Amino acid sequence: MTRERMRELIGEDWKKGFFIERVEFEGIRAVHFVIYGILGRGVSSSSRLDGFGKGFVDYVRDKVVGVPVGLV
Numbered sequence: 001m002t003r004e005r006m007r008e009l010i011g012e013d014w015k016k017g018f019f020i021e022r023v024e025f026e027g028i029r030a031v032h033f034v035i036y037g038i039l040g041r042g043v044s045s046s047s048r049l050d051g052f053g054k055g056f057v058d059y060v061r062d063k064v065v066g067v068p069v070g071l072v
Contacts, residue, residue, distance in 0.1 A: 001065055006033050009060050013038070 003020040010018075018037040025032065038056070 001031055001033075003033075005065065006035075006060075009063050009065075010035070010038075013056075 001022075003022050006020050006022070007014055015037070018035060021034040021036065023032045023034075024030075
């Protein structure tokens with residue numbers, strides 16, 4: 001999955017100033033994403049209802065995405 005695809009999955013929650021970092025873990029066939037800025041200045045100062053981002057990660061995890069044949 002690309003950074004651009006992750007941005008599409010974020011949808012209307014995407015704001016200017018956010019940055020997506022993508023890190024591949026080839027040995028375990030995993031990709032890790034960090035979305036900088038989405039929680040504002042941190043959990044205690046976030047104006048988001050989902051301050052820890054747990055609901056957001058469930059939202060993204062429920063999306064259907066294509067997987068390259070080479071990874072299966």
